[in-house]
Amino acid sequence: MRFRFTLVLVGVVFLVLLVQDVPLAAHLQSVERDRLVTKLERDAFILAGRVEEALEGTNGAPDPGLLGVIERYEDAEQVNVVVTDATGAAVFGPGFDIGEDFTNRPEIVEALAGRPNTGERDSSTLGTELFFVAVPVLSGDSIVGAVRITTVASSIDDQVRSRIIRLFIVLVIAIAIAAVSAAVLSWSVTRPLQRLTASTSALAGGDLSVRADERVGPPEVRSLSRSFNDMSSRLEQLVSRQRAFAGTASHQLRTPLTALRLRLESLATQIDGGPGEADVAAAIDETDRLGRMIEGLLLLSRVDDAAVAPVTVDLAAVVAERAEYWEPLASEREVRIAVEMPASLLVRAVPGGAEQIVDNLVDNALDVAPAGSVLTIRLDLADDAVALHVIDQGPGLTPEECERAFERFWRGSTPSPGGSGLGLSIVRQLAEAAGGAAHLQLSDSGGVDAVVAFRQP
Ligand SMILES: Nc1ncnc2c1ncn2[C@@H]1O[C@H](COP(=O)(O)OP(=O)(O)O)[C@@H](O)[C@H]1O
Ligand SMILES: [Mg+2]
Structure with missing residues (x-):
């Protein structure tokens, strides 16, 4: 330019x-x-x-x-x-x-x-x-x-010719002067604009602390820089206030929720086999679900927090470790977990994000996996992305449900008992925060194939 x-x-x-x-x-x-x-x-x-x-x-x-x-x-x-x-x-x-x-x-x-x-x-x-x-x-x-x-x-x-040549030498000098002054002029205008563009991209990328230099460039650019700085300060203020609110709210909610659960537990021991026992047990389950929802919402608000910068993790190591964690529950439900992947595969993920993604997907798959079926966790290397597949042999979902499943609080016709409807939205948010993506598709075996793409470092 x-x-x-x-x-x-x-x-x-x-x-x-x-x-x-x-x-x-x-x-x-x-x-x-x-x-x-x-x-x-x-x-x-x-x-x-x-x-x-x-x-x-x-x-x-x-x-x-x-x-x-x-x-x-x-x-x-x-x-x-x-x-x-x-x-x-x-x-x-x-x-x-x-x-x-x-x-x-x-x-x-x-x-x-x-x-x-x-x-x-x-x-x-x-x-x-x-x-x-x-x-x-x-x-x-x-x-x-x-x-x-x-x-x-x-x-x-x-x-006569030597006179004319002198005239054209003057012409060449004038063009050279014009070239130099044009370069200097455009440099003095475009440099601060380029810096401002970089600041804008940084802000769009989530760095709310970025500020433009208000002292460089022509007056128009300086006033643009000032407006940009006003805007980003205001944005930073609003976001930090909102974050503080989310933190406080979840903390404030947790305390009465814990108290409520304690009272319900004490009620359960008092009733112990008497009438209403089932209702109290259901109330305790609902309280637990409410607790998970609050944790999930808190987690989502933290993932929104752009300060969570992606880091490089070994996805193969994470999968191996989480598979081992889920193994006892799987064998209790007579489901075999099969892992197909290389010994090591580096990807970009927000801190702790890869673990939560694997946990949420395996949790969903185990909820629907029939006894005697196989739950496959596979890592594929395609182009410059790594795809994590969690494939079950459960009832599957319709193509519309595959997309709806990512909506917050949406739960299918056979909702899992411990679900909150937030698991897949958290998965997608975590994947996208590190430049990746998540979707559900039907597997060849009729179950669901949950796919999360990770960027490579
Ligand atoms: N592997 C799967 N097979 C069938 N249905 C699924 C699967 N994974 C997710 N779902 C459906 O998507 C819904 C949303 O999932 P999720 O966001 O994890 O919430 P939750 O698990 O808390 O219900 C689930 O309630 C379930 O109906
Ligand atoms: Mg879930």
Whole structure:
């Protein structure tokens, strides 16, 4: 995004400069040419003025002082100067003989006729295109000679080109400056925005203590950071208040519940075989169920607590240990627990989460497993996830019930005596808190296949 911004800005600067510089270059080219031509014309007239006196009187060569001036001028300007008398014979001209006839040069003929002229022509002497300026040397009304300045035509083009090149160097420098300032500008805007994005993701991931830096970036970003911080502080406050409430409430509920159970137990001993014994026993069961519900709700509220960060655990070790724990109950119900898994398999889970997941699933399976059946616990490694399967040979569930079973407090048509309807919602919540997932499906044997996917470290 930062790179794109820089590119767009550089592109815009380039376009603007191009739109401005291309016509400017064309204009400059003609202006520069005119300037050079005018300068040569002016020089020719000045020279004509200087040689006038030398030509009119003696009709001979100009004095050596003047010749020195002309030679220096030739060197400085990279031009050639020829001076003729009124007959067109050379009076001064390097590379020519003094007295050489110049009347075969059209520009000299024109100048001797009193017409200053400029132009380009092929030079047979030099073999290149020649640029010339020829002017008459006037003394009063009479023409006493001519001055011609020539230069290789391409040298004028070279000078114009070097001007244009300088213009384009400026263009390149301007683009470089634009690129650097665009990069700095976008960096100063996108950096704080990227940090703010990271803070937002952290908050969404459950870290309510995260705060954005309110001192960096342009004012708009700073005010956004302030709003973000206000929001996350408020959120943190609300959540911690709610958690404190859940903790206190469950604690407050536990005490009267324990008292209630004690009274019911004492009532049971008082009745002991008398009428109402069954009702009291049922009341004690309900009290126990209520207790488990409160524990379950408390557990759910703690799993909601995003501070519970996943850790790496050996799921195979957990399964082995829990299978051993459930073994006595299973054999009492004549159910065989079969475990299929590698010796070790690392997964991500919230602390204690893997144990609770296995316990809840095995608990459900044992509730429905008929005597003589097999309860299979299997660990599969698929792609980058590990799937825990707990498969029973019980009555199974319809596909709709398989999904409903995860609703809080939902219990099927044959609810287990010790259930609270919270087991599977806790399983799903624990799985998702570590980036995993949970669902029920029908197994080939007709029972339920409970599947929990765990992420690998
Ligand atoms: N393996 C299973 N076979 C058949 N029904 C099941 C199985 N596991 C769960 N269920 C149904 O889903 C309901 C919800 O399960 P759960 O959330 O663990 O609550 P609880 O076990 O406390 O009733 C259970 O009451 C039961 O009807
Ligand atoms: Mg259960």
